[in-house]
Amino acid sequence: MTTVKTENKQREAVIVIRDLKISFGDLHVLRGVDLDLYQGENLVVLGRSGTGKSVLIKIIAGLLQPDQGTVKVLGQDVDQLNSRELDALRLKIGFSFQSSALYDSMTVRENLEFPLIRNVRNLSRSDIDKAVEEALADVGLSQTINQMPSELSGGQRKRIGIARTLILKPQIMLYDEPTAGLDPITSTEINNLINEVKERHNTSSIIITHDLTCAKTVGDRIAMLLDGRFERQGTFEEVFEDSNDERAKQFYEYNFVN
Numbered sequence: 197m198t199t200v201k202t203e204n205k206q207r208e209a210v211i212v213i214r215d216l217k218i219s220f221g222d223l224h225v226l227r228g229v230d231l232d233l234y235q236g237e238n239l240v241v242l243g244r245s246g247t248g249k250s251v252l253i254k255i256i257a258g259l260l261q262p263d264q265g266t267v268k269v270l271g272q273d274v275d276q277l278n279s280r281e282l283d284a285l286r287l288k289i290g291f292s293f294q295s296s297a298l299y300d301s302m303t304v305r306e307n308l309e310f311p312l313i314r315n316v317r318n319l320s321r322s323d324i325d326k327a328v329e330e331a332l333a334d335v336g337l338s339q340t341i342n343q344m345p346s347e348l349s350g351g352q353r354k355r356i357g358i359a360r361t362l363i364l365k366p367q368i369m370l371y372d373e374p375t376a377g378l379d380p381i382t383s384t385e386i387n388n389l390i391n392e393v394k395e396r397h398n399t400s401s402i403i404i405t406h407d408l409t410c411a412k413t414v415g416d417r418i419a420m421l422l423d424g425r426f427e428r429q430g431t432f433e434e435v436f437e438d439s440n441d442e443r444a445k446q447f448y449e450y451n452f453v454n
């Protein structure tokens with residue numbers, strides 16, 4: 197596993213991406229992406245719509261094949277894994293995708309049990325109950341255990357979706373637009389939850405967003421995707437302080453002014 201030395205402390209990279217390229221026909225989406233995710237950090241990927249953010253996390257998860265470049269996740273080269281190894285690796289990654297909806301016909305408890313029963317063998321009834329209770333407590337929704345998704349608010353459903361991911365105790369979390377379509381109060385709840393997950397479980401996360409409040413609240417580090425590459429990386433202040441920088445200005449105007 198790659199380790200780099202920063203500020204006199206060794207930081208272990210859990211995801212290492214080098215020279216990643218992918219095109220769809222004439223559309224060159226990722227044009228040489230380099231990115232590291234370090235153990236225990238929240239890395240925000242900012243970029244306007246259609247820049248390839250979702251494509252990037254699909255490649256990390258082995259759901260899409262890049263044209264060129266390497267992606268190492270937890271020391272394993274995703275490209276080199278057979279399907280069994282890829283399944284094992286995916287169990288260490290939690291996905292909170294825009295599309296990851298709950299099963300409407302199942303209770304909250306059943307929704308949470310589902311990934312556990314499907315992926316972990318030989319669990320006793322009490323193991324399952326304990327895991328469900330812990331995951332629900334993690335997202336502050338213990339009281340909803342017997343409710344149906346239709347009885348919950350949008351923000352609660354989102355949190356249950358995250359609990360369903362946390363139940364498998366992932367080492368890495370990938371959040372795709374976690375606050376999209378949520379009102380400001382609910383967005384704040386989700387942002388706080390993303391920070392709590394990191395603090396409680398020492399999870400390493402990539403948070404994809406174009407919500408600046410989300411980026412500022414959860415991001416230990418921000419990487420800005422522009423024209424198929426990560427042009428700027430740093431803390432929120434570092435990325436946005438230099439307002440004379442043409443590329444930062446261009447990005448800001450694209451996303452947040454118009």
Ligand SMILES: Nc1ncnc2c1ncn2[C@@H]1O[C@H](COP(=O)(O)OP(=O)(O)O)[C@@H](O)[C@H]1O
Pocket residue numbers: 220223225243244245246247248249250251252
């Ligand atoms: N499987 C695919 N086939 C063809 N084009 C795709 C595919 N997946 C994504 N794209 C295109 O790649 C670009 C980046 O998509 P995406 O990563 O979803 O953007 P976003 O940054 O908004 O998440 C878009 O123009 C999209 O239409």
Ligand SMILES: [Mg+2]
Pocket residue numbers: 249250251372
């Ligand atoms: Mg997307």
